[in-house]
Amino acid sequence: MVSRFKLPLWIAAVSPEEGVCQGLQFSYGVHPCCEQVNARDWSAFARNWVHHHGLQEDGLAVLVQGPSPEHPDANPSVEIITPVSGADPS
Template sequence: MVSRFKLPLWIAAVSPEESVCQGLQFSYGVHPCCEQVNARDWSGFARNWVRSHDLQEDGLAVLVQGPSLEHPDANPSVEIITPITGTCPS
């Protein structure tokens, strides 16, 4: 669990399951976001989420994904999204 490292930044954890979000309330530095999401483009979702919450525009985000009910065979992955504004670096 990433929260055990007590990072100096917040972790936004998106889940459609209310019970998962309630359990995450007790994880250090985790902001549970209970949202019904059917995103095919999680990078785009992360960019829009950062913008809609008025977070640092030129920062970066780390997108961590794993298996879900829809994709139980998916491999865990980590993607660094930078800059978060949506412009592609050249």
């Protein structure tokens, strides 16, 4: 679990399941975001999320994805998004 490293930055964890978000509230540095998301482009979602929450847009974001109920055979992946700018206003 990434939170055990006590990083000097926050982790935004997006999940549609309220129970998952409640459990994440006890993880150091994790900001659980209980949202019903059906994103096809998670990079765009991350950029929009950063823009919508007024975070530093010239920084970077690390997007971590894994299997889900919709895509159980998906491989875990890590994507570095930098700079986190050019957000779509929608």
